[in-house]
Amino acid sequence: MLRLTWVQPEDLIGHELRQLALEGYDVSSARTRWLAAGGHPAPERAGASAELTDPALRGLALRLLDELASAQHGTPRVPVRDTAAPAPLPDPAHLHRLHAAWLGRAVGCLLGKPVEKLPLEGIRRLAQAAGNWPLNTWFTERGVPADVLRSYPWNRRSAPTSLAENIDGMPEDDDLNYPLLGLLLLQRHGKAFTTTDVAKLWLDELPAGRTFTAERVAYRNLLDGIEPPHTARHRNPFREWIGALIRADIHGWTNPGNPHAAAAQARRDAELSHTGNGVHGAEFIAAVIAEAATGADVHRAIEAGLGVVPQDTQLHHAITHARRLAAATADFDTVVDELHRTHAGHHWVHVIPNTAAITAALTHADGDFTHSVTRAVSAGWDTDSNGATAGSVAGLIAGHADRLPARWTDPLRNHLSTTVAGFDGIGFDTLAQLTDREARRP
Structure with a gap:
């Protein structure tokens, strides 16, 4: 069936x-x-x-x-071509930051893959049983009692490729597929792309089976002849989930020092499948990344991200709360427990709790790469997506691939698997070069 x-x-x-x-x-x-x-x-x-x-x-x-x-009141906003003040061309170090960001995104995603969909208690039990709590390295099945594994089974699709004992390169994941599609989008249409350009790209290059939640509904709506931005709302209850946020990195990477331009690009991308807080989540992360891409510290980057999110939104309140909580609380488990109480009414893929988790992890880690990705994953909810975003930001802040611990990057073997045409097996160094080229285009 x-x-x-x-x-x-x-x-x-x-x-x-x-x-x-x-x-x-x-x-x-x-x-x-x-x-x-x-x-x-x-x-x-x-x-x-x-x-x-x-x-x-x-x-x-x-x-x-x-x-x-x-x-419901109101109608979706019709996409427009946004204009923003041009930023200076990236400095020569931007290529190295991008290399670290691509690697960081892959590391964080891979770390979170085996525990995706598990409740917070399950993530903690699995890591504690392996002597890996607070989380500090890859998840492993070695030493984990059988009864714990029965109670909290690994993610079925991810476990064969994402535990410490079997990692061999970066396996396919939508959290890496979307940055690749974003790169294709910029190569074909430049930074002035429209939401319709995104729709055509998906139909040309994105298999429907590789879409989930809001993206799958939007894809179906396109096939039913519904035009953007109505694709984001028609029978789409996932319109404020995390999908648009995970597509935002490329827009920040290609607009270093220009958070508003990054947010504008992310919005045009997001509006194919998302509305409201779902769009604002993409804008926030794009702006955070654009600021971090200048070498700014993580706190200044989060401040820049907040600057593009309307203050009267649920998302702005959630980010502000998570930031203050993480800054004032020494024990990160205490931070996470409070976030889960605060956002208990949301689905585990909704943008509100997940953006709060990313913000709290980055704030608490204070720029440290390992702490950024492990805290993001240990916060639960959408573990691979949150780990990926935190890793991207932390990689930019590290500034160079050589500054990322080898225990994280060596297992990737500079190899990314994907079904996005033309990219299967590509290296993260090559991806950095291609992204840097788009960042330098007018």
């Missing part, structure tokens, strides 16, 4: 009810109708419920999705 994840109407409706409640809408009537008819809340961690749904119940889910959409 094929149960395609992230698109079944009977699963989307539960996520939509949750998302609208987070946005402040009263969904009690729709929720009552759905549950009274035999509907279920959305799966907590899986992408699809396990059982087939009665056709009548699926029809109700579709009707409710459309009713809830029509009840």
